[in-house]
Amino acid sequence: MKTILIGKSKEVVIDTEGPVVIIGECINPTRRKRLVSSLQAEDFSYMLELAKSQIDAGADILDVNVGYPGVADVELLPKAVIELQDQFDIPLCLDSPNPLAIEAALRVAKGKCLINSVNAEEASLRSLLPVARQYGAAIIGLTLDDDGIAHEPERRLKIAEKIIDRAVSAGIKQEDVIIDPLAMAVSADPYACRVTLETIRLVHDRLGHNITLGASNISFGLPAREDINNAFMAMSILYGLTCPIANPEKITGLVRAADLVLARDDFAIRFIEHYQSKQL
Amino acid sequence: MKTILIGKSKEVVIDTEGPVVIIGECINPTRRKRLVSSLQAEDFSYMLELAKSQIDAGADILDVNVGYPGVADVELLPKAVIELQDQFDIPLCLDSPNPLAIEAALRVAKGKCLINSVNAEEASLRSLLPVARQYGAAIIGLTLDDDGIAHEPERRLKIAEKIIDRAVSAGIKQEDVIIDPLAMAVSADPYACRVTLETIRLVHDRLGHNITLGASNISFGLPAREDINNAFMAMSILYGLTCPIANPEKITGLVRAADLVLARDDFAIRFIEHYQSKQL
Numbered sequence: 366m367k368t369i370l371i372g373k374s375k376e377v378v379i380d381t382e383g384p385v386v387i388i389g390e391c392i393n394p395t396r397r398k399r400l401v402s403s404l405q406a407e408d409f410s411y412m413l414e415l416a417k418s419q420i421d422a423g424a425d426i427l428d429v430n431v432g433y434p435g436v437a438d439v440e441l442l443p444k445a446v447i448e449l450q451d452q453f454d455i456p457l458c459l460d461s462p463n464p465l466a467i468e469a470a471l472r473v474a475k476g477k478c479l480i481n482s483v484n485a486e487e488a489s490l491r492s493l494l495p496v497a498r499q500y501g502a503a504i505i506g507l508t509l510d511d512d513g514i515a516h517e518p519e520r521r522l523k524i525a526e527k528i529i530d531r532a533v534s535a536g537i538k539q540e541d542v543i544i545d546p547l548a549m550a551v552s553a554d555p556y557a558c559r560v561t562l563e564t565i566r567l568v569h570d571r572l573g574h575n576i577t578l579g580a581s582n583i584s585f586g587l588p589a590r591e592d593i594n595n596a597f598m599a600m601s602i603l604y605g606l607t608c609p610i611a612n613p614e615k616i617t618g619l620v621r622a623a624d625l626v627l628a629r630d631d632f633a634i635r636f637i638e639h640y641q642s643k644q645l
Numbered sequence: 646m647k648t649i650l651i652g653k654s655k656e657v658v659i660d661t662e663g664p665v666v667i668i669g670e671c672i673n674p675t676r677r678k679r680l681v682s683s684l685q686a687e688d689f690s691y692m693l694e695l696a697k698s699q700i701d702a703g704a705d706i707l708d709v710n711v712g713y714p715g716v717a718d719v720e721l722l723p724k725a726v727i728e729l730q731d732q733f734d735i736p737l738c739l740d741s742p743n744p745l746a747i748e749a750a751l752r753v754a755k756g757k758c759l760i761n762s763v764n765a766e767e768a769s770l771r772s773l774l775p776v777a778r779q780y781g782a783a784i785i786g787l788t789l790d791d792d793g794i795a796h797e798p799e800r801r802l803k804i805a806e807k808i809i810d811r812a813v814s815a816g817i818k819q820e821d822v823i824i825d826p827l828a829m830a831v832s833a834d835p836y837a838c839r840v841t842l843e844t845i846r847l848v849h850d851r852l853g854h855n856i857t858l859g860a861s862n863i864s865f866g867l868p869a870r871e872d873i874n875n876a877f878m879a880m881s882i883l884y885g886l887t888c889p890i891a892n893p894e895k896i897t898g899l900v901r902a903a904d905l906v907l908a909r910d911d912f913a914i915r916f917i918e919h920y921q922s923k924q925l
Contacts, residue, residue, distance in 0.1 A: 562906075589916075596879040597906045599877075621872070628839045632835075
């Protein structure tokens with residue numbers, strides 16, 4: 366199954382057969398004070414720097430989250446999109462809990478964006494599916510619903526199916542629903558990663574959809590986070606993760622290695638290119 | 646299924662449910678000139694250094710290979726075993742293509758060793774299975790036979806079954822056969838790792854035996870080998886690899902992370918202990 370996203374000029378195909386597509390996570394105010402203060406001043410230069418460094422490090426798509434407590438991103442998100450698309454070609458992933466901000470951003474965005482995110486709560490489905498349909502956007506479907514986050518992989522699978530069904534009923538193409546099986550911190554729940562891995566396997570084997578994951582937080586609160594993130598990322602890719610949301614500066618080498626090992630990189634071209642770009 | 650190995654005093658259980666047991670690969674003359682020259686002089690001090698540094702880095706078992714071109718290890722291997730067991734408690738994995746060297750080493754070794762390796766060639770089965778039976782050793786069964794190395798995972802599975810059948814007929818306990826599904830360089834064959842991964846999955850799911858792998862060579866000839874080895878190691882562990890033969894100084898962090906992610910490390914105790922030991 367293929368999900369096609371389009372930026373100002375560039376098309377990116379996310380294919381369930383791989384290779385892995387990286388969604389850069391760094392345009393996000395969480396733990397980035399400098400981004401908050403610059404955005405508060407409507408100064409987008411640091412955001413654009415973050416965009417460039419992520420693209421240089423291997424990002425194929427940019428997640429754009431400019432919300433922070435006390436400030437509505439309904440005005441800021443469309444402005445950020447305009448600034449980013451003025452300079453960069455790759456597709457954007459519009460990241461906000463506020464459906465109005467998503468819609469405002471879609472109104473000004475060129476190409477075909479990804480919405481981060483829809484979940485199976487009635488309020489989310491009702492507000493965002495018509496918007497996605499209207500602007501021709503793809504969506505990330507988070508596997509949680511009005512009952513919260515389920516701990517059973519089979520239950521998360523059911524929630525994914527519900528989102529897909531509702532999206533298709535709303536006129537969205539099936540392949541435009543990318544499932545996020547949710548990754549939680551393993552320090553808080555020892556089974557957190559296992560549940561996620563098993564959900565990935567189920568979604569891949571039974572539904573065949575593309576799968577994303579905000580994978581960096583699984584190691585929250587632990588030392589040597591890179592080892593944990595690397596192990597989990599490789600396992601997730603083996604089971605069917607195709608478009609992780611992550612920091613490309615930290616994860617691209619491992620992701621390229623995973624594709625190489627899975628015979629998705631003829632003559633190791635992409636792996637060696639990434640290695641060489643880091644040497645420059 | 647559990648394979649129990651015993652050193653001079655220490656017992657190590659390799660369990661198909663995990664956690665992963667690390668077999669240290671560094672006592673091996675390949676690309677270690679200093680080991681060759683010291684062994685030629687029957688000076689074991691460097692070998693003992695390699696043993697200690699590997700144990701400090703997380704090795705649970707030590708592979709012992711003291712063979713090099715032009716020198717028979719039939720005399721050297723037993724001497725090396727005596728020297729190692731004089732100082733260290735953990736089990737040994739006797740590594741030689743020469744059955745006479747293996748037998749000579751088993752004759753002097755304390756505890757219960759692992760033989761690296763038996764394969765499905767008639768000559769190998771006939772010479773080594775009776776020896777393993779006689780000395781109560783466990784064996785690594787390499788999935789190759791008189792026809793060489795098969796490229797189809799199903800064929801490698803059949804070879805594994807053959808080794809297990811023959812071993813059991815020779816009076817060896819089934820759980821004392823650890824299967825090596827063979828890992829080849831991905832630079833030589835893009836599908837090399839995929840074939841190995843699929844063989845691991847088949848052996849784990851259908852036979853339920855412990856699985857080992859000399860995993861470092863898959864990245865031969867490529868840059869950034871650690872990324873490739875990390876990705877492949879994590880995937881292999883997810884599918885059922887339980888006792889890799891590797892350099893503990895390079896792989897223990899990733900292996901501990903894999904166990905953590907797979908909920909085999911309560912409260913992240915082993916992961917954090919390893920991290921702290923590296924800080925000292």
